[in-house]
Amino acid sequence: MPSVPGLPPTEQLVTGLARLGQAIRIGARRDPGPYALSELQGDIVSFLAGDLRPRRQSEVVRALASTAPTISDAVRTLLAKELVERERDALDSRAVVLTLTPAGVAEAERLTGVSPDVRAAISALAPDDLAAMLRGTTTIIRELQDRRAIPVTRMCLTCRFFAPDAHPEDPARPHHCLFADAPFGDAELRVTCSDHEPAPTP
Ligand code: SF4
Structure with a gap:
């Protein structure tokens, strides 16, 4: 049986995702902005903006799959640029926690800005x-x-609060968020959520 020409579906999807990524990157990330942040510095600012509670520096290392010295260097630069504040963790004096300054919050908003064309599409x-x-x-x-x-x-x-397909009787909202105690559907799946807590590793 004849088939349509071109790459198989998985390759088509990879190409499509790459084009989307390209479209989304055009804009804020291409512009290093007023603080001339490196990619890693931008990632740290964006990570801290995901949850404005103080975050341990070791958490940043883990979340960004980096190393302690690399994150330390980047954080030093962010401190010098007054985008981040660092202090001893009240619960463990050996650990340090990071928070964004108001300038850091504004920079995070700029970094996550998406072009109106992408939003409209x-x-x-x-x-x-x-x-x-x-x-x-x-x-x-x-x-x-x-x-x-x-x-x-x-x-x-x-997330440890995610109960997938907990409501099979409701195809529109089959999942349950145990944090909010609310059912929800695929259209409300969070890619980032400030109330997220990691599920135990299986
Ligand atoms: S990530 Fe947020 S919305 Fe999703 S299950 Fe966890 S707490 Fe609920």
């Missing part, structure tokens, strides 16, 4: 397509995290 998706994309995207991210190919993100699929 995503808004044009039908609700079912949006839910399917979120489900597929979070599944791919989880696979990559399991393979330690990317840093861990604070998403539902790795």
Whole structure:
């Protein structure tokens, strides 16, 4: 039977994701901004913005799959640029915690800014397509995290409060967030959530 020409579906998807990534990067990340942040410094600022509670420096090392000396260097630069504050952890004087300064919060917002064109294109998706994309995207991210190919993100699929398919009787909202005690559907899957707590490793 004849088939349509071109690469197989997985390769088509990889190409499509690469094009999307390119579109999303065009904008804030291409512009180093007023503080001329390196990629790692930008990642630290974005990570700290995901949850404005003080975060241990060791957590940043783990989340960004980096090393203590590398993160220490980057944090020193961020301290000098007054984007981050560092102090002793009240619970453990051997540890230090990091928080963003108001300038750091503003820089995080700039870094995560997405062009209006990308937002408009995503808004044009039908609700079912949006839910399917979120489900597929979070599944791919989880696979990559399991393979330690990317840093861990604070998403539902790795959260101890996530109860998938807890409501099979409701196809629109089959999952349950135990933190909010609320059912939700694929379209509300979080790729980043400030209430996330890591699920125990199986
Ligand atoms: S707390 Fe956040 S990440 Fe965890 S299941 Fe609920 S919505 Fe998802």
